Amino acid sequence: MTTRVWDYLEEYAAERKDILDAVETVFSSGRLVLGASTHGFEREFAAYHGMPHCVGVDNGTNAIKLALQALGVRPGDEVVTVSNTAAPTVVAIDSVGAKPVFVDIDPDTYLMDTAQVASAVTARTRCLLPVHLYGQCVDLAPLRTVAAEHGLALLEDCAQAHGARHDGVLAGTTGDAAAFSFYPTKVLGAYGDGGAVLVRGDDTAARLRRLRYYGMEERYYVVETPGHNARLDEVQAEILRRKLPRLDAYVAARRAVAERYAEGLAGTGLVLPALAPGNDHVYYVYVVRHPERDRILQALREHDIDLNISYPWPVHTMSGFAGLGVPAGSLPVTESLAGQIFSLPMYPSLAPAVQDRVIGVLREVLAAL
């Protein structure tokens, strides 16, 4: 049987009654769109974070897109972010007509090199968009300083960092807004697509609610600024409500998987994930590094172990972003990393026996290189 890098079927078997009850709750509620489940989940997700507002949307990409618009990012504005991220971070910036400006990453944590941000700011910069990548937080203190100095918005991409903390502070509670995805693989995952934005400002929250609802107030049928249809689905919202109280347990299970890897793979020459000072990692993915990456992947595939790469192509090297004119070689750490990283199986219900087989095969493969 193929060992997959992510799987939800064991979790579903354990939670099946609750998930199906969530579906039944919505179907029999008499209200299938923007009902009690969406509004309830928004309250509970905001409360988990101690934030005043949460606005549920249809996916993480639109969470970023609508948040950028609500924060006042306009066509032609610049948004500072990283190229070592999931493409949707950059797709969302592009979709509002703004220009992504990339800084390089830290060679150990693979997170945004915050020391490079100030020099990336120009007269057109409107927003800083750090990505809490792989499950650990970017230190936002230096970004807050730059944002305050230049009057910029700070938007956190939290799609990979539900429950992650820096110096005890939860991801998504420092910036002006924070975008979450509930894509099934994420640390808090739906059974389909979903997303949300945490927001501090009342006006920004009100703008977000209009932006996801054609540009209208929910009970006032006039469009003042045309928006989108980007509502969180009621069924997914109810499922997320059921899963939110288990978020800390999912994270604990992921940490146990990470610890088992750290013990099992010590001394093999594989570079294991580095924790930045002050960080509590939630291990959305378990990313390791080795210069012989492609040979390792090939050998593991022969043992029916299917690994993933997050991400094989830095966004600025993708053909769809050639128009940005960011030449190859301009982000050396990002570019050299892309050829060396790969992700080991990681999900809360990963069985220790399955994990031990992955560790055993990896040790053999590495020893034979």
Ligand SMILES: *Cc1c(COP(=O)(O)O)cnc(C)c1O
């Ligand atoms: C998953 C992800 C997104 C996009 O979320 P979707 O729900 O798939 O649209 C955005 N940014 C990052 C960093 C992600 O990992």
